[in-house]
Amino acid sequence: MNDQTPTAVERAEKLQGLGSKRKRVEDARFTQGKGNYVDDIKLPGMLFGDFVRSPYGHARIKSIDKAAALAVPGVVAVLTAEDLKPLNLHYMPTLAGDVQAVLADEKVLFQGQEVAFVVAENRYVAADAVDLVEVDYEQLPAINDPFKAMDADAPVLREDIKDKMEGAHGPRKHVNHIFTWEVGDKDAAHKAISEAEVVAEEMISYQRVHPCPLETCGCVASMDKINGKLTIWGTFQAPHAVRTVASLITNIPEHNIRIISPDIGGGFGNKVGVYPGYICSAVASIVTGVPIKWIEDRIENLTSTAFARDYHMKGRISATSDGKITGLDCHVLADHGAFDACADPTKFPAGFFNICTGSYDIPAAHVTVDGVYTNKAPGGVAYRCSFRVTEASYFIERMVDVLARKLDMDPADLRLKNFIKKEQFPYTSVLGWEYDSGDYETALDKAMKTVDYTGLRAEQKANREAFDRGETRKLMGIGVAFFTEIVGAGPVKNCDILGLGMFDSCEIRIHPTGSAIARLGTISQGQGHATTFAQILASEIGIPADMITIEEGDTDTAPYGLGTYGSRSTPVAGAATAMAGRKIRAKAQMIAAYLLEVHEDDLEWDVDRFQVKGNPESHKTMAELAFASYNQAIPGLEPGLEAVSYYDPPNMTYPFGAYLCVLDIDVDTGVTDVRRFYALDDCGTRINPMIIEGQVHGGLTEALAIAMGQEIAYDEIGNVKGATLLDFYLPTAVETPAWETDYTVTPSPHHPIGAKGVGESPNVGGVSAFSNAVNDAFAHKGLTHTQMPHDHWRVWKTAEKLGLNG
Amino acid sequence: MSKMHVKMTVNGKPVEGLAEPRTLLIHFLREDLNLTGPHIGCDTSHCGACTVDLDGKSVKSCTVFVAQANGAEVTTIEGIANPDGTLHALQEAFREHHGLQCGFCTPGMITRAHRLLQENPNPTEAEIRMGISGNLCRCTGYQNIVKSITAAAEQLASMKEAAE
Numbered sequence: 001m002n003d004q005t006p007t008a009v010e011r012a013e014k015l016q017g018l019g020s021k022r023k024r025v026e027d028a029r030f031t032q033g034k035g036n037y038v039d040d041i042k043l044p045g046m047l048f049g050d051f052v053r054s055p056y057g058h059a060r061i062k063s064i065d066k067a068a069a070l071a072v073p074g075v076v077a078v079l080t081a082e083d084l085k086p087l088n089l090h091y092m093p094t095l096a097g098d099v100q101a102v103l104a105d106e107k108v109l110f111q112g113q114e115v116a117f118v119v120a121e122n123r124y125v126a127a128d129a130v131d132l133v134e135v136d137y138e139q140l141p142a143i144n145d146p147f148k149a150m151d152a153d154a155p156v157l158r159e160d161i162k163d164k165m166e167g168a169h170g171p172r173k174h175v176n177h178i179f180t181w182e183v184g185d186k187d188a189a190h191k192a193i194s195e196a197e198v199v200a201e202e203m204i205s206y207q208r209v210h211p212c213p214l215e216t217c218g219c220v221a222s223m224d225k226i227n228g229k230l231t232i233w234g235t236f237q238a239p240h241a242v243r244t245v246a247s248l249i250t251n252i253p254e255h256n257i258r259i260i261s262p263d264i265g266g267g268f269g270n271k272v273g274v275y276p277g278y279i280c281s282a283v284a285s286i287v288t289g290v291p292i293k294w295i296e297d298r299i300e301n302l303t304s305t306a307f308a309r310d311y312h313m314k315g316r317i318s319a320t321s322d323g324k325i326t327g328l329d330c331h332v333l334a335d336h337g338a339f340d341a342c343a344d345p346t347k348f349p350a351g352f353f354n355i356c357t358g359s360y361d362i363p364a365a366h367v368t369v370d371g372v373y374t375n376k377a378p379g380g381v382a383y384r385c386s387f388r389v390t391e392a393s394y395f396i397e398r399m400v401d402v403l404a405r406k407l408d409m410d411p412a413d414l415r416l417k418n419f420i421k422k423e424q425f426p427y428t429s430v431l432g433w434e435y436d437s438g439d440y441e442t443a444l445d446k447a448m449k450t451v452d453y454t455g456l457r458a459e460q461k462a463n464r465e466a467f468d469r470g471e472t473r474k475l476m477g478i479g480v481a482f483f484t485e486i487v488g489a490g491p492v493k494n495c496d497i498l499g500l501g502m503f504d505s506c507e508i509r510i511h512p513t514g515s516a517i518a519r520l521g522t523i524s525q526g527q528g529h530a531t532t533f534a535q536i537l538a539s540e541i542g543i544p545a546d547m548i549t550i551e552e553g554d555t556d557t558a559p560y561g562l563g564t565y566g567s568r569s570t571p572v573a574g575a576a577t578a579m580a581g582r583k584i585r586a587k588a589q590m591i592a593a594y595l596l597e598v599h600e601d602d603l604e605w606d607v608d609r610f611q612v613k614g615n616p617e618s619h620k621t622m623a624e625l626a627f628a629s630y631n632q633a634i635p636g637l638e639p640g641l642e643a644v645s646y647y648d649p650p651n652m653t654y655p656f657g658a659y660l661c662v663l664d665i666d667v668d669t670g671v672t673d674v675r676r677f678y679a680l681d682d683c684g685t686r687i688n689p690m691i692i693e694g695q696v697h698g699g700l701t702e703a704l705a706i707a708m709g710q711e712i713a714y715d716e717i718g719n720v721k722g723a724t725l726l727d728f729y730l731p732t733a734v735e736t737p738a739w740e741t742d743y744t745v746t747p748s749p750h751h752p753i754g755a756k757g758v759g760e761s762p763n764v765g766g767v768s769a770f771s772n773a774v775n776d777a778f779a780h781k782g783l784t785h786t787q788m789p790h791d792h793w794r795v796w797k798t799a800e801k802l803g804l805n806g
Numbered sequence: 807m808s809k810m811h812v813k814m815t816v817n818g819k820p821v822e823g824l825a826e827p828r829t830l831l832i833h834f835l836r837e838d839l840n841l842t843g844p845h846i847g848c849d850t851s852h853c854g855a856c857t858v859d860l861d862g863k864s865v866k867s868c869t870v871f872v873a874q875a876n877g878a879e880v881t882t883i884e885g886i887a888n889p890d891g892t893l894h895a896l897q898e899a900f901r902e903h904h905g906l907q908c909g910f911c912t913p914g915m916i917t918r919a920h921r922l923l924q925e926n927p928n929p930t931e932a933e934i935r936m937g938i939s940g941n942l943c944r945c946t947g948y949q950n951i952v953k954s955i956t957a958a959a960e961q962l963a964s965m966k967e968a969a970e
Binding site: 023024027028029030032033034037039040122123124212213214215216263264265266268295297298299525526527528690693694695697698699700701702724725726730732734736739 | 907950951
């Protein structure tokens with residue numbers, strides 16, 4: 001071998017495969033304003049749709065008068081429920097087995113509900129006409145408190161299903177009740193708690209928030225009447241599922257529907273659902289014969305499409321007097337709004353909330369969840385988390401802190417004492433999940449050493465003494481949080497959405513000259529799939545990532561998949577990519593054996609080539625094998641080099657992490673200053689460290705927003721109390737602290753490349769860390785738990801109640 | 807509604823069109839001029855996705871009537887690259903330092919940073935954070951945006967030094 005021959009290490013580096021901090025291929029377009037988002041699409045003759053929405057939380061519609069709106073020049077149509085009824089499209093199925101009004105039928109059930117759809121020549125004329133549609137309402141009493149939804153005298157919200165007492169998830173106890181979900185051994189948990197030396201009890205509420213991606217939801221629907229094909233470009237996190245749902249509800253054959261997700265300006269769960277705007281746009285295009293664009297404005301986004309959380313979790317946790325946890329019990333009251341439009345796998349009406357034993361080896365646990373209707377927007381999506389995992393993680397992480405106070409133990413020590421041990425994996429929790437891998441103690445140890453946890457506690461002690469002496473008005477809080485996510489839904493045997501198994505897919509074509517295209521069933525919304533999936537493939541098939549095009553989001557070209565949410569892209573579609581790559585390699589090996597005139601078993605793979613064992617000079621690179629597959633007649637082999645994989649994961653993946661937050665609270669103003677935030681994530685094999693770090697930064701900032709200020713609140717008659725970005729907290733660069741990131745690597749044993757997914761971890765772990773820090777700041781003054789969001793006013797109120805700012 | 811005749815210079819080129827006086831500048835740019843780089847992320851001037859440069863100042867073009875921009879010089883993200891077509895130092899730095907994810911805030915963010923670095927060519931981290939506080943990002947947590955702008959400022963300074 002001469003000196004010019006690149007070594008295996010050099011060849012591997014050139015691939016920019018797994019572990020490379022490869023720069024993103026998406027960025028050249030985005031930095032020049034050449035993205036292609038749905039509102040950038042402009043088709044000949046396109047009209048614009050806009051909604052007339054309910055001003056009331058609960059009201060009967062007495063009449064709708066379209067005449068004045070229709071008289072406006074440029075207005076083409078005004079659709080109401082009466083127009084959709086002959087098509088049986090005035091209701092649509094939700095992802096949770098309920099139905100949702102597309103346009104309000106006789107009643108409105110939340111402020112902002114869609115009542116009529118105006119179609120006009122541009123958005124200005126549409127907005128003018130919306131104001132002129134006269135709707136006569138009779139206001140009804142509203143339910144804004146989920147705890148009052150099942151009162152004997154509560155108003156009946158859903159008249160359409162008032163006699164249907166068997167719901168999609170079993171019997172309903174009340175007209176406003178949706179489901180009860182129960183997991184675990186009730187007797188064992190109650191026995192453990194009743195016999196325990198120490199029991200802590202707390203009501204942990206996780207307020208209603210909204211994913212609020214910077215781009216709102218929208219679509220362009222275009223019915224081509226000549227060939228009968230309906231194409232919808234839209235903000236869809238699951239384009240294939242949307243196609244199937246659209247076919248089922250419109251009776252248009254599925255091959256005549258094409259769904260395209262163009263560039264998506266952030267999703268965070270908001271763009272998983274099917275919304276009335278999509279249906280109305282499609283109907284309007286079918287009726288008018290021209291394309292229809294519908295784009296939400298921000299107020300519409302925050303008040304009508306897909307809220308998250310609104311979980312009210314009453315918990316009890318028990319332990320021995322020296323801090324060994326013996327039992328956990330939780331009852332959740334879940335506010336689902338006016339229609340049950342939760343985005344959860346069919347068999348899981350409360351998602352994976354039963355991951356709520358968290359990272360701890362708890363011998364007995366029991367969970368019940370009751371879902372109820374209220375006069376609020378429907379939704380219940382996983383806002384940058386897997387299904388209800390953030391709620392579960394927040395619950396257990398607060399409960400462990402509350403227990404630590406009661407035991408007078410350090411919260412980090414209590415966690416270390418109760419962790420599932422490294423040697424217990426794979427670990428089956430009492431609530432039924434099989435955790436794939438973990439090394440929690442190493443992670444928390446590393447975190448505590450890096451931040452000098454002991455030193456921080458000593459500093460806090462000194463701060464508290466100084467506060468009591470009147471030398472400072474600031475209190476220091478230290479938040480410890482540990483989380484275990486459950487992502488990558490999921491095995492088809494127990495996870496489906498509307499009957500569609502939650503596998504995912506990748507199809508690869510190698511071109512004759514050794515470059516490639518791979519198409520997947522997922523869709524990036526900023527995660528950088530075009531960059532990272534090419535890296536997975538580069539390592540599998542030895543073609544440089546720069547020579548691999550990744551394409552997603554067009555149902556006419558991409559293989560079927562369930563889309564991107566719940567951190568499932570890497571665990572499921574990433575696995576499909578690796579598996580399809582291995583099929584390519586297997587065929588390439590057969591071609592190499594033929595060309596090198598050896599038995600396949602005498603060949604070994606080396607970075608980008610097959611070489612004869614013991615004689616590396618005799619080899620064929622993947623590029624050579626690709627060309628051969630197109631120009632050589634090889635006995636027993638079809639020409640070409642293509643592969644497809646539909647991957648059904650054997651289990652979910654369980655990323656974990658240790659987060660530490662240090663903050664200072666000014667008790668006189670309630671202003672909270674996050675001084676330091678350290679996040680250690682273990683997402684298994686790391687595909688692109690640069691992108692992982694970026695995902696963690698972003699997720700932590702969303703966690704900061706939730707913990708410190710976000711809330712979609714309603715008043716007693718159902719008015720939304722603020723739904724613009726003036727009221728709904730999105731931190732700016734000024735409030736956002738600098739983030740410190742770190743990692744350990746514990747690969748998933750069942751994933752082809754050991755990766756677990758990371759995008760959502762920082763939101764799951766971050767919220768608990770911030771909230772634990774705020775609670776910790778006041779712990780020595782007797783506080784056990786105060787509800788989020790910890791905005792200045794609420795923090796100030798907490799200080800006031802504790803008598804600290806008089 | 808009757809339309810008015812508007813003329814302005816956008817990204818160095820004279821443009822004109824007919825628009826209702828109430829038309830917002832963002833809609834004129836996106837829909838009449840097909841400059842879809844600037845985006846619409848809110849209705850209330852909070853998010854900054856629609857930021858453009860108007861006569862040497864950063865403005866949120868969702869809050870400017872096209873009538874107010876009549877006769878003005880407007881620069882959008884499409885006009886930020888160097889005259890020879892190569893990327894501006896800011897565009898390069900955002901790519902190099904992972905200063906973007908979904909890309910929706912990016913045009914407004916870079917356009918704002920472009921003006922910021924003309925107002926203050928050597929900003930501190932705190933000045934950058936304050937300087938872009940009218941532009942919201944939901945993906946990056948700002949850390950890599952700040953890093954990108956800092957790197958671009960250094961790059962521009964060294965280019966200026968080399969030229970002198």
